[in-house]
Amino acid sequence: MSSSENQSSGPRPEPPRTRDRIYRSPSALVAGVLLLLVIGWLGGDAVVTGEGRTPWLALAVMLFLVPLVIAFTLRPAVFAGEDRLRVRNPFRVVVLPWGEVASLRSGYTNEVVAASGEKYQLWSIPVSLRARKKAARQQARRDAAARGEGRRRGLSFGGGFGGLGGIDPVAADSDAGPVRAETDQVMDELREMWGAREKAAEAQGEVSVRWAYEVMGPAGAGAVLLVVVLLAVG
Incomplete structure (x- = not known):
């Protein structure tokens, strides 16, 4: 050999x-x-x-x-790794392997729910209702602009292919995805990591809580x- x-x-x-x-x-x-x-x-x-x-x-x-x-x-801080989610709150440190995470919820607060049903608030990712309303207004303006641009493109197409040239900025902006508040985007990232790693063998274990x-x-x-x-x- x-x-x-x-x-x-x-x-x-x-x-x-x-x-x-x-x-x-x-x-x-x-x-x-x-x-x-x-x-x-x-x-x-x-x-x-x-x-x-x-x-x-x-x-x-x-x-x-x-x-x-x-x-x-x-x-307060949240550490998201390949195998676990570590939540450092004011008086506790909670370590949850991704396999023990049941859900990541966003309401009036952002929280992680363990498979046992225990809930832990994410202090470092606070919910901002003001930011959510601002994002909703931006999304509404984008949708309205997209509808208006669609009508103009339809009229231009019927009148002689005038709207087929170049790149539509409204369409390009809408392709970027819905407008979300910053903390909601963070929760989306955590959900993606959880979905990708929850079945991994290295991401299994028990939840630990330390005061x-x-x-x-x-x-x-x-x-x-x-x-x-x-x-x-x-």
């Missing part, structure tokens, strides 16, 4: 795995940074220039608020310190 045959009969290298797609809310990130700057500015000033119990009260408030701001603005003690611990300590300081002041 030749060396080339020996090489071909060996184990084939596994195809490279793609990185997880990460979905976050840009508006939440901006709001979180601004809130942290305000808290740091006001709290730091109170700690440095405050008198009596004011510095302790400022420290307690900062210790209580900063973890909560991070939890609800900077922390975010790294957030709950500092916030709880801040709450206790705040209560102690308020009782001392009172």
